[in-house]
Amino acid sequence: MRSRRMATPPRNSTHVLGLIVRLVLPCAILAGGWFGFTYLSSGVEKAPTPEKERQTLRTKVQKLEVADYPVIVKTHAVVQAHNDVTLASQVAGRVVRVSPSFEVGAYFTEGEVLVEIDxxxxxxxxxxxxxxxxxxxxxxxxxxxxxxxxxxxxxxxxxxxxxxxxxxxxxxxxxxxxxxxxxxxxxxxxxxxxTKVLAPFDGRVKSKLIGIGQMAGTNNPLGEVFAIDYVEVRLPIAGDQRQFLNLPEFSEDASLEVTLQDAIRDANDTVWRGKIVRTEGVLDADSRDLFAIARIDDPFGRKTNKPPLRVGQPVIASIEGTTLKNVVALPRAAVRQMDRVVLVDPTDQTLRPMTVEALWSDAENVVVPASAIPSNMWLATTTLAYYPEGAKVEIIPEPGAGESIAESTSADAPTKATN
Known part of the structure; x- marks a missing residue:
């Protein structure tokens, strides 16, 4: 009986089939992943982005006025005696008497015997x-x-x-x-x-170096005294301040009025008046300041009964300078970066920042020429984080004001800063 052989696929067909399986399976996996990702992500809806809330700029404003501005130069100094000397004995010997007027802080008169030697x-x-x-x-x-x-x-x-x-x-x-x-x-x-040491002038005792029983040698110091008829204050004047002051240069020049206040205690409202009588001939080597010498008569109030102006006391001096004509005084707090101001156009209440050049500045104001400020403008006095050109602003009314400046019209509300 003839046996029947089973048909076996050729080896080449088996190899091709395995190769196809290895290639198709990864592609199917990738396709299934892409399909799943697409299906799942299509169901997620993005939340709408909220619109940014627009912030309205708000500021207080001030009307600008053209006026004359008197310059007051302020400087700091220390009171000093105009005549401070050391008393010395011209003969040697034992001290047998010391006057009660020769004690630290005591007053004495010219010609009074202060110390007596045997x-x-x-x-x-x-x-x-x-x-x-x-x-x-x-x-x-x-x-x-x-x-x-x-x-x-x-x-x-x-x-x-x-x-x-x-x-x-x-x-x-x-x-x-x-x-x-x-x-x-x-x-x-x-x-x-x-043997009798006499007071050379009316004055006070600054220091005492001798006592009864001590030996005084020739030219040995006995103590230090200073005159009290007047005191002097050496006032430093900066270069940019001198142009506003008519300081006396020669003895026949007119003196300049000056007022002094206590620089230690702000609560002390005492004012001492004096006159600048001369200036020093050289500038300070470090600061290039010029020192003006002011004289204050009767500093201890022996004739006027005023509080004493003591030697060594720090003071704030105020000197009357020239008057600036046709200028605008801007509050210092409203001037940004030393020379930037923000104006408000009252017709449409929009911002107009600009740069100004100061003629004079002090602790309270920055003074600019009237021609530097456009007419019919308000000054923004509130500190703004940003102030773009032409931005709309809302005017903050002053508390307690009868009519808000924001409600006034451009025709009659602002005082014109005419050139």
């Missing part, structure tokens, strides 16, 4: 000098008598001319001795007077 040694020296003077005067009297007699005898040839010349020389020497003795007497009197 005068006994100097009294003895004066007595000796007077005795020497008496001897010299007696010797001179005798020399004159001898000379006169020699002159009479030389005519009768009783003495020689040589004896006459000798008598004349003796008389001249005696005269010189008298002059010397007189000088010694005067010196002894001066030394005796110098």
């Amino acid at each position: 005068p006994r040694d100097f009294e003895n020296q004066l007595a000796i000098a007077k005795s020497e003077l008496a001897v010299a005067e007696s010797t001179l009297t005798l020399a004159k008598l001898v000379e006169d007699r020699k002159l009479r005898l030389v005519k009768s040839k009783a003495v020689s001319q040589g004896e006459v010349d000798s008598a004349t020389a003796s008389r001249e020497q005696a005269e010189a001795n008298v002059n010397l003795a007189e000088s010694r007497v005067e010196q002894a009197k001066l030394d005796l007077q110098r």
Whole structure:
């Protein structure tokens, strides 16, 4: 019986089939993933992006006015005595008396005895000098008598001319001795007077370096005193301030008024008035400031009964300068970046930022020429984070104002800043 063989596929067909399976399976997986992603993502709806809320700019405004502005230059300084000296003894000796006026802070008057040195040694020296003077005067009297007699005898040839010349020389020497003795007497009197140390002027005691029983040497300091008839203040004036002041340069120039206030306590409302009488001849080497010297009479109020202006006290000086004509004073808080201001056009209430150049500035205001500010404009006084050109603004009314500036029309509300 013939056996029937089973049909087997050829080896090449099996190989091709396996290759197709390996290629189709990954593609099917990728296609299924892409389909699933597309199906799932198509069901998610994006939330709509909310529109940004538009913020309205709001600001307070101020009307601008053209006026004249008086310049007040303010500077800081320290009060100093115009005459501060150290008292010294001109003779040596033991201190036997110190005046109650020679205490720290005490007042004294010119010519008052402040310190007295033991005068006994100097009294003895004066007595000796007077005795020497008496001897010299007696010797001179005798020399004159001898000379006169020699002159009479030389005519009768009783003495020689040589004896006459000798008598004349003796008389001249005696005269010189008298002059010397007189000088010694005067010196002894001066030394005796110098045992009393006198006050050189009306003043106060700054320091005391001597006491009763101490030895005072020649030219040794006894203490420091200063005059109280007036004090001086050395005021630094910057270069950009000098153009607004008419400072006196020569002695015949008019003085300039100045007022001083306490720089330590703001609550002290006392005002001292003085005058700038001169300026120093050189500029400060570091700051290039010019120092003006102001004089204040009766600083301790002995005649006026005002509170004392003490030496060493810091003060704020205010000096009246020139007056600027036809200018606009802008509040310093409304000036940004030193030279930027924001104006508001009252016709449509839009912003108009601009740059200005100041003529003068102080702690309160920045002063600009009237020609630098367009007419019929308001000044924005609120600090704005941004201020684009032409942006609309809402005017913040002033509290308690009867009629808001925002409600006034452009025709009659703003005061025109005319050029």
